[in-house]
Amino acid sequence: MLPDFVVLPKDEQIQIEENGMMQMDRDLFEAMNSSANKLKRIAEENKEPTLVDKFFANKYVKAALKTMLFIMAAVFCVLLFLYLLMGGMVFLMLDTIFKQLTSQEKRVQEELAIHLKTKYQEEFRIEKVEYNGTIDHYDVEVRSAAKPDYKIRVSVSEKNKRYLFKDDYVQAFWNDALKETVYPKLKELLPKEKYRITQVSDYHSIYGEFPDENELIFGPNYISFQEAVDRQLLYLDIRYERLEEGTAVGDELKNVHEMVGLAKNFRINRMWIEVRSNKDRRELSCRINDANSIASMVDLEKVCD
Numbered sequence: 001m002l003p004d005f006v007v008l009p010k011d012e013q014i015q016i017e018e019n020g021m022m023q024m025d026r027d028l029f030e031a032m033n034s035s036a037n038k039l040k041r042i043a044e045e046n047k048e049p050t051l052v053d054k055f056f057a058n059k060y061v062k063a064a065l066k067t068m069l070f071i072m073a074a075v076f077c078v079l080l081f082l083y084l085l086m087g088g089m090v091f092l093m094l095d096t097i098f099k100q101l102t103s104q105e106k107r108v109q110e111e112l113a114i115h116l117k118t119k120y121q122e123e124f125r126i127e128k129v130e131y132n133g134t135i136d137h138y139d140v141e142v143r144s145a146a147k148p149d150y151k152i153r154v155s156v157s158e159k160n161k162r163y164l165f166k167d168d169y170v171q172a173f174w175n176d177a178l179k180e181t182v183y184p185k186l187k188e189l190l191p192k193e194k195y196r197i198t199q200v201s202d203y204h205s206i207y208g209e210f211p212d213e214n215e216l217i218f219g220p221n222y223i224s225f226q227e228a229v230d231r232q233l234l235y236l237d238i239r240y241e242r243l244e245e246g247t248a249v250g251d252e253l254k255n256v257h258e259m260v261g262l263a264k265n266f267r268i269n270r271m272w273i274e275v276r277s278n279k280d281r282r283e284l285s286c287r288i289n290d291a292n293s294i295a296s297m298v299d300l301e302k303v304c305d
Helices: 010-046 051-057 059-120 170-189 211-217 225-230 249-265 297-301
Strands: 124-132 137-144 151-159 162-167 195-202 235-242 270-276 282-288
Touching: 059 124, 059 137, 059 151, 059 162, 170 195, 170 225, 170 235, 170 249, 235 249, 249 270, 249 282, 249 297
Parallel strands: 235 270
Antiparallel strands: 124 137, 137 151, 151 162, 195 235, 270 282
C-alpha cells in the first residue's frame, strides 16, 4: 500500500508556496483594481459639472459655435477663391508684359538691323538684347560680318514711339585709321626695347564724357575719321608702359612733348597720354584739350601730373 502522503523535496515545497502566494497577490490586485474602477465611476457620476461644461453644454452656445465655424469656413473659402483669382490675374498680367517685351525686343532687332545696314552698308549679327527697366532702354551687342572680332555696343531708347540708336562701331574705323597713321610714328618715338604701347584709340564712349559730342559721334549718321579730325571731334587716347626700372618723369615729359607735336601734324587737337611703369603704376598722366596751347615743356607741366 502507498502512504497517505508524500514528502516532497524542500525545493519543490518552496516553489509551490511561492506559486500560491503569487496567485493570491494577483487575485488581491484584481479585486483592488475592480473596486477602484467602481469608485471612480461612482465619483464621475456624482461629479458636479463645471461652469465651462455647463457653458458648452448650452444648446444656444452650441448653435453659436456651429454658426461661427460655418462663417469662418465660408470666409476661408472666399479668401482662397480671391487668392486663386488674383494669382491668375497676376499670371495673366505677367504673361502680357512678357509677350509685350518679347514683341518690342523683336521690333528692336528688326529696326536695328535696318539702321546699321543703312548706316554702314554692311551685314550684322545681333548676339544679345537686354532690357534695362531702370532707365527704360535696351543694351544690344552686335558683330559685323566684315569685322567679326569687334564687338559693337548699341544703346536703344524710345522717343515719340520711335527708336533712337547709338552705336560705337564708328570707333572701329577711327581706331583703324589711327593704327595706320599715328601708331607707326609712335613706334618710332617709343622703341620697343624700352616701351610697350598698350592703346592708341579715340577716348569717347557712348555713356562717357562729352554727352553732346557722344550724341553726334554715336548717333544715326556715320562720321568718317577725316571728318572727325576736321571737326575736332577726335580725342586721341595714348597709353604706354615703360619697361625699364625706376622713374624718369623728365624724360617722359620730353616724349609727351614730341607726341603733342606728332598730333599737331595730324591736326589732332585733343589727347590724353598716360605713362605707366612696368609694375603697372601710373607715373605720368597728361590731359591736353588744346594742343596748340602747348608751346614748351613749361606749358606741358601745367597739364600733367
